[in-house]
Amino acid sequence: MLSRLPAAALKSQSVLGASRSTASAFRTRATSQVRFASSSSATLESLLTSRASLISVTLFSAGSIAWYTHLYGSLPFVGEVHANSLADDGLHPTAYPWPHKGLFDTFDHASIRRGFQVYREVCAACHSLDRIAWRNLVGVSHTADEARALAEDVEYTDGPDDKGEMFQRPGKLSDYLPPPYANEEAARAGNGGALPPDLSLIIKARHGGADYVFSLLTGYMDPPAGVEIREDMSYNPYFPGGAISMARVLWDNLVEYEDGTPATSSQMAKDIVTFLNWAAEPEHDERKKMGIKAVILFSALFAISIQVKRFKWTVLKNRKIFYNPPKDLKH
Amino acid sequence: MALANAFYNTFVKRNSVFVTSIFAGAFAFSVGFDVAVNNFWDRWNQGKQWKDIRAKYIQEDADS
Numbered sequence: 001m002l003s004r005l006p007a008a009a010l011k012s013q014s015v016l017g018a019s020r021s022t023a024s025a026f027r028t029r030a031t032s033q034v035r036f037a038s039s040s041s042a043t044l045e046s047l048l049t050s051r052a053s054l055i056s057v058t059l060f061s062a063g064s065i066a067w068y069t070h071l072y073g074s075l076p077f078v079g080e081v082h083a084n085s086l087a088d089d090g091l092h093p094t095a096y097p098w099p100h101k102g103l104f105d106t107f108d109h110a111s112i113r114r115g116f117q118v119y120r121e122v123c124a125a126c127h128s129l130d131r132i133a134w135r136n137l138v139g140v141s142h143t144a145d146e147a148r149a150l151a152e153d154v155e156y157t158d159g160p161d162d163k164g165e166m167f168q169r170p171g172k173l174s175d176y177l178p179p180p181y182a183n184e185e186a187a188r189a190g191n192g193g194a195l196p197p198d199l200s201l202i203i204k205a206r207h208g209g210a211d212y213v214f215s216l217l218t219g220y221m222d223p224p225a226g227v228e229i230r231e232d233m234s235y236n237p238y239f240p241g242g243a244i245s246m247a248r249v250l251w252d253n254l255v256e257y258e259d260g261t262p263a264t265s266s267q268m269a270k271d272i273v274t275f276l277n278w279a280a281e282p283e284h285d286e287r288k289k290m291g292i293k294a295v296i297l298f299s300a301l302f303a304i305s306i307q308v309k310r311f312k313w314t315v316l317k318n319r320k321i322f323y324n325p326p327k328d329l330k331h
Numbered sequence: 332m333a334l335a336n337a338f339y340n341t342f343v344k345r346n347s348v349f350v351t352s353i354f355a356g357a358f359a360f361s362v363g364f365d366v367a368v369n370n371f372w373d374r375w376n377q378g379k380q381w382k383d384i385r386a387k388y389i390q391e392d393a394d395s
Contacts, residue, residue, distance in 0.1 A: 106376045
């Protein structure tokens with residue numbers, strides 16, 4: 001702020017202050033040397049007491065507070081009382097140690113397979129997964145024969161045939177997973193007005209991702225004292241607002257895993273979230289592997305480029321320039 | 332210096348040899364690099380990938 005003031009203002013102030021202070025405090029001392037020595041402290045004094053300093057410091061403080069308020073929406077160091085509580089925004093989910101969390105970690109594909117079983121037996125009653133086709137499961141969680149058998153269990157409408165009519169046929173690998181409702185209106189009508197979201201990208205589409213969905217699935221509880229939850233809704237502290245239309249669905253031993261894993265509700269939640277995470281990021285494993293390769297190669301190339309630069313610049317960096325002034329021979 | 336001379340005489344002197352050795356070297360490096368990274372990757376993620384659990388679900392004559 002001081003730098004914004006015209007330099008002449010400060011200068012004239014300091015000169016004025018200096019002459020005044022020398023006139024009053026140092027009147028008895030007459031030698032020019034003493035006056036010269038005291039003038040620097042007088043400059044400092046005038047800097048601290050001058051009107052320009054006061055104005056600029058005030059402007060600086062007011063500007064800082066205004067900027068802070070603009071940036072953060074509230075005054076610093078001033079207590080506030082809000083009518084809504086932080087619980088209205090939903091609890092922050094815990095960070096869980098997913099098997100695929102690390103930089104080098106792939107999905108746990110056995111977990112994806114179990115998660116698909118949970119999706120098919122539990123979630124698929126209300127939620128669609130319309131970006132995943134049966135073929136996507138092949139080589140990820142199921143063999144081609146298994147996926148084909150799963151697809152054939154579902155009837156799809158195809159056509160038109162050569163008479164122009166639609167017909168039913170068993171599913172193929174290229175078919176997408178069947179939606180539970182024909183359209184959004186049917187889904188809302190079946191769920192008391194609430195639309196069960198499509199789960200294809202749900203892990204990417206929610207803040208907190210896998211941690212959030214896991215916390216939501218396992219976080220159902222009785223509403224705390226004073227919280228009213230409408231009929232047909234449940235209380236879940238992780239859901240923004242607390243009232244969620246989906247009731248708790250994961251109870252122990254709801255499904256029977258084919259690999260003998262105990263089907264606790266947290267195990268099922270972990271498996272379904274791993275499956276949904278795969279559905280949202282099918283490229284995940286390959287992406288991380290490619291990332292490793294790219295990081296190794298590009299850091300090697302970067303190191304080489306630094307070496308080459310140093311090599312090319314050695315001549316310039318190590319030279320010395322001498323200047324021999326021409327001797328003027330005439331004098 | 333002897334090494335540098337040998338390198339120059341073997342690889343750089345004739346352009347045909349130079350270019351061929353660059354192409355062959357790039358090919359060999361990419362194959363070796365991929366093998367090394369994949370080995371590390373499979374060891375790090377042992378038991379988690381589909382190819383590790385595939386044997387449990389595969390039937391005879393299955394094609395995946």
